[in-house]
Amino acid sequence: MFVRPFRVVLLATMITACSVIAAGQSARLNFDNLKPLEDRAVDVVEVNIEGKILNLAKRVLLKVKDRDAKIVGEAIQGLEAIYVRVLRFENENEYNIAEVDAIRMQLQSPGWERLANVRSKKDNQKIDVYTMFEGDDMSGVAVVISENKSIALVNVIGPIDIDLLAELGGKLNIPSIDIETDDDGN
Amino acid sequence: MKDYLWNKEGSAPEIVALEKTLGEFKASARNCPRPPAPVVETTRSVLNRFRPALLMPAMAGAVLVLFLLLPSGNGPSESASLGIPKSESQIVPAKPAPPVSIPLPSRVNPTNPQNVARAANKTGTPIKRKVRKLRKVLRKRTVTTPRIKAKESPEPLLTAEEKEAYEQLIEALTITSSKLKIVKEKVDGPIGSFD
Numbered sequence: 001m002f003v004r005p006f007r008v009v010l011l012a013t014m015i016t017a018c019s020v021i022a023a024g025q026s027a028r029l030n031f032d033n034l035k036p037l038e039d040r041a042v043d044v045v046e047v048n049i050e051g052k053i054l055n056l057a058k059r060v061l062l063k064v065k066d067r068d069a070k071i072v073g074e075a076i077q078g079l080e081a082i083y084v085r086v087l088r089f090e091n092e093n094e095y096n097i098a099e100v101d102a103i104r105m106q107l108q109s110p111g112w113e114r115l116a117n118v119r120s121k122k123d124n125q126k127i128d129v130y131t132m133f134e135g136d137d138m139s140g141v142a143v144v145i146s147e148n149k150s151i152a153l154v155n156v157i158g159p160i161d162i163d164l165l166a167e168l169g170g171k172l173n174i175p176s177i178d179i180e181t182d183d184d185g186n
Numbered sequence: 187m188k189d190y191l192w193n194k195e196g197s198a199p200e201i202v203a204l205e206k207t208l209g210e211f212k213a214s215a216r217n218c219p220r221p222p223a224p225v226v227e228t229t230r231s232v233l234n235r236f237r238p239a240l241l242m243p244a245m246a247g248a249v250l251v252l253f254l255l256l257p258s259g260n261g262p263s264e265s266a267s268l269g270i271p272k273s274e275s276q277i278v279p280a281k282p283a284p285p286v287s288i289p290l291p292s293r294v295n296p297t298n299p300q301n302v303a304r305a306a307n308k309t310g311t312p313i314k315r316k317v318r319k320l321r322k323v324l325r326k327r328t329v330t331t332p333r334i335k336a337k338e339s340p341e342p343l344l345t346a347e348e349k350e351a352y353e354q355l356i357e358a359l360t361i362t363s364s365k366l367k368i369v370k371e372k373v374d375g376p377i378g379s380f381d
């Protein structure tokens with residue numbers, strides 16, 4: 001009589017834990033199917049920042065004596081990772097849209113919520129913005145933009161202030177920093 | 187000698203009277219002069235002990251230094267340069283002294299007499315030069331604490347790793363913010379156009 005409720009509670013806890021872990025993992029998109037496109041692209045931008053490197057960068061951002069840097073640094077304190085891919089092609093239709101749609105399919109998995117969906121005939125522009133939440137906290141953001149000559153993918157893991165970043169509009173007035181090198185020039 | 191000394195025998199009255207008169211001055215323990223006190227060796231410092239020995243060389247050295255520091259007799263003396271003969275033997279038409287050319291450094295203005303005097307001092311006697319060298323060496327040996335000027339750098343100095351991480355993050359955030367701006371413009375555009 002007393003064993004059954006305990007088992008139910010234990011099972012529910014395990015399911016919740018597994019779902020949380022699964023949700024945390026699913027915020028990461030798989031960009032592997034873009035590898036063949038990188039060979040065809042004229043410009044490729046690939047940024048993967050996570051773990052120790054991200055923590056290091058966050059500390060530097062707070063160290064910089066600049067107001068904007070401090071605002072951004074505080075806005076991304078909970079950030080866990082950022083993965084960015086930007087591919088630009090010389091001519092139109094140099095890539096198959098199905099390869100980008102495969103990534104969009106990943107955003108159909110549970111946990112992701114569509115925030116914005118823009119379709120424009122001009123340049124065949126397709127914009128998708130998805131967010132993932134764990135309770136009230138944001139755990140991930142995904143931005144997929146495809147045009148005739150370019151593809152842009154942004155995958156953010158962890159909470160981030162989207163409005164703040166959108167307001168910055170790609171103009172982070174963060175100063176460049178002098179570099180301290182040792183005698184070996186490293 | 188035995189003939190001279192009287193051994194209180196015999197009957198010469200003169201001798202007896204003389205002996206009595208001189209007997210007052212005979213030797214006794216009371217009036218006997220004391221032997222000189224033994225010379226006790228007092229402790230003297232080594233410098234004091236050798237003072238007389240050092241004095242002469244020191245004086246000789248001082249004289250030599252004075253001699254060297256005084257204007258040398260090779261060149262024309264002051265009186266000679268003024269044309270005043272010292273003695274009659276010197277009233278001889280002397281050869282005109284060769285012009286002494288003092289090499290002046292390029293930065294010294296020869297029109298300034300102070301600079302000329304300073305430059306002239308540079309070509310002093312060997313002793314002076316040695317003294318100057320010694321002073322320079324001593325000046326170099328004195329340890330002076332370097333002045334550490336607090337440099338207020340507006341930006342922190344970073345290691346290569348920190349710089350790379352920082353740049354990557356800025357690049358990622360820049361791209362992310364620019365793409366989000368595009369989305370925002372697209373989403374807000376039609377709504378704004380209706381206003």
